[in-house]
Amino acid sequence: MIIRENTINSKRIYEGRMISLRVDTVELPDKKYSTREIVEHPGAAVVVPMTDDGKIIMVKQFRKAVEDSLLEVPAGKLDKGENPAICAHRELQEETGYVSANMQYLFSFYSSPGFSNEIMHLFIATDLTQGEAHPDEDEYIEIVSYELGQLIEMIFQGKIKDSKSIIAIFAASQYLGHNHLGQQ
Incomplete structure (x- = not known):
């Protein structure tokens, strides 16, 4: 039914x-x-950028809605009619300065379907080349990197509270063939 x-x-x-x-x-x-x-909401691209040495690039930024600085994977709003992969490349470079030669789409998910139509498109970015970040003029971002296992521990410690980032980190772990603790 x-x-x-x-x-x-x-x-x-x-x-x-x-x-x-x-x-x-x-x-x-x-x-x-x-x-x-x-x-x-027009939707968003979410990126898990992975360096050659297995670290995941994260961004830390203040989020007014929760009055806290959050550790997040890079992400950003789709422009009207924009292909999510194009958005993923743009947001990765804007927020972190990294450019990816291999942007792999994983899946899409709704952020909060009880009251919003926002859909998020998740990508894993590898083959990274570091450049200069160009965040939006109202974005103040700190770029940090962690091993996958560290990020999973941080989720269970309550240090990562952003839902898209939690989904992205566990999806990356699964995609890479790691167990629930981020270990191969």
Whole structure:
């Protein structure tokens, strides 16, 4: 049985640079009505950049929404109609300065489908060449690198709290044939 909600009415109440917000009136399967607040987002590319010596390049940046500096994999918003692989290359270079000769798509996932349509496209980047980072003018980023096992420990220690980064790190571990602790 497929459960659906039919949209009766949809109204955009905010349109910003990163997101838009709409309110939908929906008909539920039992014919009652409800309201859904939907954050619209154009999607993002998420990159796990791996150096030749097996380290993963991470970025640390302040996130106003949680009032904390978070350790994250590089990622960024898709431009309208942009191919996620192009976005992945651009964001990797902008945030870290690295350029990848081998950008491998893994899978896509929704960041928070209970209230947002944002879809994230995950890539592993290898064959890296270091260059100069060019973050957006309002981004202040510290670039750091860790071994995969260290990152997995940091997740369980509560030191990495960003969901896309947690997904990306465990996916990279699986992709590389490591166990849940990041060991081969």
